Amino acid sequence: MPQDPKKKVPINYTNREFTGIRSDLEQIAERFYPDTFQDFSEASFGSIVLDSMAYVGDQLSFYLDYNVNEMFLDTSYQYTNVLRHGRIMGYKNQGRPSTYGVVSLYILVPASTVGLGPDDSYLPILKRGSRFTSQTGLNFVLLENVDFSDVKNQVVVANVDAATGAPTFFAVKAYGNVVSGFFKRDTYTCGDFERFKLIELQSNNVSEIISVTDAEGNEYFEVDNLSQDIIYQEFSNNNYKNENAPSVMKPLLVSRKFISFTERTRTFVQFGSGNPNESDVVADPQKVAMNVFGKSYVTDTTFDPTKLTKNQNFGIVPTNTTLEIIYRVTNPTNSNTAVGALNKVANANFEFKNRPSLITSKVDAVIDSIEISNEKPITGDISTPTAGEIKRRIYDSFSTQNRAVTQVDYENLGYRMPSKFGSIKRCSVQRDPDSQKRNLNMYVVSEDSFGKLILSSDTIKKNLKVWLNQHRMINDTIDIIDPFIINVGVNFVVSAREGVNKFDLNQRCVQAIGKRFGNPYYIGEDVNISEMYKELGKVAGVYEVLSIMIVNKTGTNYSGNSIDINKNLSPDGSKLIIPKNAIVEIKYPDTDIKGQVK
Secondary structure (H helix, E strand, O other): OOOOHHHOOOOOOOOOOHHHHHHHHHHHHHHHOOOOOOOOOOOOHHHHHHHHHHHHHHHHHHHHHHHHHHOOOOOOOOHHHHHHHHHHOOOOOOOOOOOEEEEEEEEEEEEOOOOOOEOHHHOOEEOOOOEEEEOOOOEEEEOOOEEOOOOOOEEEEEEEOOOOOOEEEEEEEEEEEEEEOEEEEEEEEEOOOOOOOEEEOOOOOEEEEEEEEEOOOOEEEEOOOOOOOEEEEEEEOOOHHHHOOOEEEEEEEOOOEEEEEEEOOEEEEEOOOEOOOOOOOOOOHHHOEOOOOOOOEOOOOOOOHHHHHOOOOOOEOOOOEEEEEEEEEOOOOOOOEOOOOEEEEEEOOEEOOOHHHOOHHHHHHHHHOOEEEOOOOEEEOOOOOOHHHHHHHHHHHHHHOOOOOOHHHHHHHHHOOOHHHOOOOEEEEEEOOOOOOOOEEEEEEEEOOOOOEEEOOHHHHHHHHHHHHOOOOOOOOEEEEOOEEEEEEEEEEEEEOOOOOHHHHHHHHHHHHHHHHOOOOOOOOOEEHHHHHHHHHOOOOEEEEEEEEEEEOOOOOOOOEOOOOOOOEOOOOOEEOOOOOEEEEOOOHHHHEEEEEO
């Protein structure tokens, strides 16, 4: 007895795109329903059914692939999902980077009537938080108080009496540190208790959270994770002159705490799960002490103080109160500023000693006379890391475990420095071959306001030093050094296929090289000339790549550093070997890449 022919042909389950699924469905219909469906032309009803089913199958396959890919860090490509994987692995996205710099501050002070020099009574203190703006509208905030009475300030005669020639006003010059952005204050009404309460800040591009307090005056402290109960807080040192240490760092047990995280431009604040109205929350550790006269203490003699650090509630959640959150917002565009561009005072907060005893007109004259300028460019990293760069940093963060042992650990920590301290574009750590103490050299470089490489400012280097010091091994010594920036150009010669417009072909070749190699290299990264041959060979219309030559670019607007091209070529000419303390940049791809089409 012959077998049923329908059972001989297996169904193909491997096709997952529209064309393959439709072809399979058509074969099934022809095989199983030959008498019912016979017309599968484009205008037939059967074709509509097959197209609809193939479309649904194609959509399901796409979203299945998408969801599976986004479940793993190495295959995920959506920026938000990459950041979520990073948080699981211990990486904290710093958001849009900030830039730091030094500004010069000038005021006019009345001359003293009883002696030489300016009247000390009218030398004010410019308070932290004063705001300045640049010519392009960028905002900057003063990081610390500036005392114009400091003996280190420069004082010159500004105005003299026309009749007597005696000085009437002196100009005082002081320096202050500024950071990009401005302060904002948000208020939030918190209702009933909510576990792990999540609040989104109203502004984008938040760089740092300054303080979080509720209506009862309770302060909430930022921690790395909600299971952390101890923070290190800075206190003034009353014995500063003898100990030469202005501040003392002390551990502090906290029950009110929060974490913050950033997704692209949005910033969130999340609290723990402890209900302040329930008994499972232990006493506030800031108010608890042992049984000492005159101090608050736990009356239960069986209470174990170590329970304060073993509380599983992850901190008290603000409930039925109003939260006030003060934070700093950085500029939405790049915050790098050229020399002299930061020259406007938006809000100057002055403090005068014995203000009631001073003449109001003179005080107003001092306040109105303030001027500002930056003698050096304010620079930092202006570009947000791509998803690929974030992945690389996540892998490195997971392996470092918040400590620095290897050279890669130090590089990762350099990139992870909080944005409120400034940012670097490229970083490389090398063992110093001339040091007998196994010293490490950390080479760092930043970007200017146009996205071009520039040496990092002293402020960024100082912040980086403080940041690394809390993670480094006790026997490691680190020198933070500027690398040599080498600007190069590319000259190439290609032959065109018959009938191809040579001018258009040359433009496409320049664009191909600029897109592939126009971004700054890493410090010590070689220039792969063979890859340039491959890239030009892919351009439509190129018959053959005849030659490629790397040339130095020096002069105005370039770094001034150069490299001996011939001596540093690899034996086969496929690479230009770059020293470990240098970085290559094609600064102006449109003009530094030149081609000839034959």
